[in-house]
Amino acid sequence: MKSIVIGEYGGLDRLHFTRSQMPRAGDNEVIVKVKACGVNHLDIWIRKGARPCKGFPHIMGSEISGFVAEPRGAFKEGDRVAVFPWLYCGRCINCANGNENLCVKPGTIGRTTNGGYAEFASVPLQNLARLPDNVSCTDAAAVILAGTTALRMIRKAGVKKGDTVLVLAAGSGVGSSAVQLCRISGANVIAAAGSDEKLERARAIGAEHAINYTEGSMKEKVMDLTGGDGADAVIEQVGKDTWQDSLSCLKTGGTIVTCGATSGSSVGLDILDIFSRQLRIIGSSSGMMADMKDVLDHVANGAFKPLVSKTFPLEKAADAHRLMESRNFFGKIILLPH
Ligand SMILES: [Zn+2]
Incomplete structure (x- = not known):
């Protein structure tokens, strides 16, 4: 699959547009065909090494929306989904009490796992939420992290x-x-x-x-x-x-x-x-699945307007990072792998 891979920390030239292996879905994971992935300041910090990633080679991108690529759980192929950006174990006392934002084993998709700067990503099934019909993948990617x-x-x-x-x-x-x-x-x-x-x-x-x-x-x-x-x-x-x-x-x-x-x-x-x-x-840090679903509902009913500054094809990830570092934009910068 096409992807943006970093092999070491550094400048924009570390963002390699390349072909990498398709991700394999582990237990309780699902492959998502990435339609849109938001670019976050976190990505800049990861690229520069200010926030460590899981190890190299690494694919960043925390704000993913797209289509379910193969049926899993209650989801069938082609279902439109938003991916909750934060990992949670689902088993600790806080998760059990419905406070997954307080999980004792937290992580972030695109930092502690490979993310959405790619045509496909493997994400936990429990992180999937269905997209309302009238919410585009680009708009979803624009709100799932910041809005939540x-x-x-x-x-x-x-x-x-x-x-x-x-x-x-x-x-x-x-x-x-x-x-x-x-x-x-x-x-x-x-x-x-x-x-x-x-x-x-x-x-x-x-x-x-x-x-x-x-x-x-x-x-x-x-x-x-x-x-x-x-x-x-x-x-x-x-x-x-x-x-x-x-x-x-x-x-x-x-x-x-x-x-x-x-x-x-x-x-x-x-x-x-x-x-x-x-x-x-x-x-406060991160949010809850229920928050993300409520945000998407507010987008669906028109009360919340996603602000998209600019979209880029996946291979232009360096341009997207350059724009983000310029601070000369208002709204989200989005990569479109598909
Ligand atoms: Zn937990």
């Missing part, structure tokens, strides 16, 4: 109708998903981003207010917009550069959920502020 991550954060924060939620990095995959999913929950969104162009786009997908966190005090702006109360919840992923400001934007009893630290992960923390204002700090 964002929905888990919103649910952990307990966001409800009428809440005000501050969403940082609103131009990112998780951020733009959070803006849309908060609106679907009936919350009001204050989007924050570092450029006016991204803020304009955040408004276009439903943010009531948009503020540039590189200009002036984010706290003052949020307090102005909330009548001095502050936000019920903050969706954080910037880290060091914004963490203190993000905390200060919360109302008493408010909740901050973090899933990333793009500007650095070491932040000062004044616990006096945490206990006296009774703030909740929640970490």
Whole structure:
């Protein structure tokens, strides 16, 4: 099959378009004919060695949708599916309790196993979800990781109708998903981003207010917009550069959920502020199958609009990585192996 294989860590020239052996489905696995695979920052980190992969040769790609290539379980050949990006054992106490996002033996398709930069991928049967008829594979690949991550954060924060939620990095995959999913929950969104162009786009997908966190005090702006109360919840992923400001934007009893630290992960923390204002700090990573299915349903009924920046044929994976590293895009970059 055609695939993009890396044999060692490094630059764009490590992405080899080549023919490799068809994957074989192990027990409880299924072969998926990959129609679309999202490109994620994780892929860049893997290629460069900042996040180790399972070993070489390696095929990355965590955001897969396509067709079932051979019947397995309740799925028949040709069924359209989205692949849940995170591996879970299905047997540990957390999995048994329905919290597969807390699995004690976690993994990620495309990092700890071969992924979707190929015509075919072998994935666990338990990771498959049927695609609603009117959701394209490209749109599915665009939302299954970022949308699922964002929905888990919103649910952990307990966001409800009428809440005000501050969403940082609103131009990112998780951020733009959070803006849309908060609106679907009936919350009001204050989007924050570092450029006016991204803020304009955040408004276009439903943010009531948009503020540039590189200009002036984010706290003052949020307090102005909330009548001095502050936000019920903050969706954080910037880290060091914004963490203190993000905390200060919360109302008493408010909740901050973090899933990333793009500007650095070491932040000062004044616990006096945490206990006296009774703030909740929640970490989040990945999501649950149920979240992914709900996200796909929101896409199917038109409430959630997948944002696709550009698609590339598989052999142009280096161009896709180059675009991602340029940061000069809005929405998902998608590879189309078939
Ligand atoms: Zn488990």
